[in-house]
Amino acid sequence: MAGLSVGAIIDSGSAASIISSSLATKLGLSPTEKRTVRGVSGRASALLARNIEIKFGGERRRLPSVFIADLKAVSSALGRPVEMVLGEDMLAERCVAFDFANRRLSVGATGGFAGEKGWERVSLIHGSNRELLVDASVMDLANMPMVFDLGSSTALMLAPSYVSDHRLLQGVRQSTAAIGGIDGITSATTFITDRVKLGKVPIRAAPTLSPTTWLSTSAVGSIGLPLIAQFDVVLDVSAGQLWLRPAQRGLPMLEDHSGFGLALTKDELHVVHVAKNSPAAQSGWGVGDGILAINGRDIDSSYTFDHHWRWRFMKPGTIVALKDHLGRTRDLCLADYY
Template identity: 30%
Template sequence: MRRALLTLVPLLAVLIVSAREPAAPAAISPAARDRGVYHLATNAETRWVPFDLTPGNQIRFRMQLDGRDVTAILDTGVSYTLLAKASPAVDTAKLVAGGSATAIGGSIALGWMPTRSIAVGGLARTGGGVTVADLPAIATGSASAVDLLVGADMMAGYALDIDYAAHRFRLLRSGRLPFKGETASLRVSAERSVYESAITLGDRRLAPVVVDTGDGSSITVTAPGWAAASLAVPSTTAISFGLAGPAISGLAIVPDIHVGNMVARWSEVRIEPAGGFSQSIGVAGRIGSGFLQNYRVLLDPGARRMVLSRGPKADTQPLRSTSGLLVGVEPNRLKVLHVMRGGPAAASGWKDGDLICTIDTVPIPADYATSPIAFWSAGAPGRVVRLGLCDGTTRALTLARFY
């Protein structure tokens, strides 16, 4: 079954920490940071790490930081592993200024905290440190925040094998090829210190694109890249959330995208506005976890390759909203985060911030994100859904296909 919130409630962290020079003399620049010493266990291939996918499609798991169990997200779009400022793992006595970073919505201030040890699966690091910043729960689309984003600094020296179908991953020696699949280029850029590849959209090759396991979206491209592809497909709008706040983008579903020697069918594409986040960091777009989860994935920048093996979800059409409402889950209610351009909700006067307490008279359940009731927003065209607002009024919404 497709995840109910894959397309319809994209509370997605698009978090690329692009290290800048320090904002003040007291800040520790990336070049001055202790990198730590890494060790990959001899039995690393057997050290699978189980994970679950957040409602925002990120890989969430448990690991250890300074001997403490923490919750983490695997995020190849983050240059330096990032610790949430609110996490109990933060030692304020060790925290110093760490410069600034570029994230969706703007710039954010960073701290820097030295660490004794970090361990994930068969990989351990002694010494080194982590960046520290605000990391709100909305970045994962769930009610609970995580402690840590594990970034490229931890993983880039190894091959990362992500088995989405089995909800597990492991770290291997670079050069290993544990399964067969179709290949694409991959590197860690010197400019941004994140994983990068390329895609072909229409007849236009777009590069570099960030391979970002922390981005819950599928494919994201810049407005100039979308225009250059010259695709005659309808589009609407959507919203995403990053460390620096929300961002509105275009949204379309395209019949095929080339990633290396692989052709992916029916992919959801987000189109950033001119001057948006991707352009601001000098890339053509991103490949996110919403796309990667359709495959078993090997990311091995040391061997300059990404390997994709089709999973059971590959080449199936993604869910499309037929309501035109993108909602966030709050206790006992839904909050309208975005009214999609050209959809039924826009035509009937819905506004951002409207609060929904019932769907066809059924109260919003605590497990809404994984409940079958969440599929109302992608129901059959022509169906009439009665949405009870929290002020006691009821609105009828007729579902329709509009992109």
């Protein structure tokens, strides 16, 4: 964009691409058309910019329109600056292959992949808001449409009505969580879904969130990156096809053992949620507290670019030394809490 290289995420769950307000200012964009964008569980105000050229995968594409919105909540949730969300409009007319284990993708022409032995073809359709949908099942229930959402860091999200109707929380250990997205921070119930099936392949023990509100009228849930990354993936939106092959080295579906909902600022992890009955709750942490250092290492801009952020997902029983915003060192014993 105008010669600028920016940090972006690929979000197949978003019908349209989104530019951050700060990037729009750098580019000198000053649109006046007001719009509302809708996330999974809420809405946010946005502006509409027209005729924007974006280079992705070695190709330039001119989009007739993109949204401009505040992406600070997305950046905080991911722990790194996100200046752009590449939506389904950037994936159209392309065949995109994802190798998650090696952090690579390749882009070709639509219809350019026919599948080979070991690959399974799954149909893609569009929902009422042009979100990409695939059929998937949980707990051996019938297949239902779910958003295929590369932009979600949650393995599985389920609508609260679907969870209630099928009594998915009955006898299941559960807690609370916070979800950060373009529509802000939303509370959710968190639990483990024992069985999820995408295509013919069953996936065990998927960390799951059920937001308090669910806006989609086309899907009962969403399949996010941690679950998608159990496969090698070829996505051909225009052909309406998704190709899956179980990955030889799927990425781990990480389970939090701390109970913190955190937003990264320049030099601090800001506590935005404390999960019910979690180690963080039992240790007296509260919303508004801050973490300045972990095991003696200060929080800085490198936090999400190496393994520093993985402390929350270490095995239960691990003791982590946290320096709070008052300069106190407080030990936290990680544990399973849902």
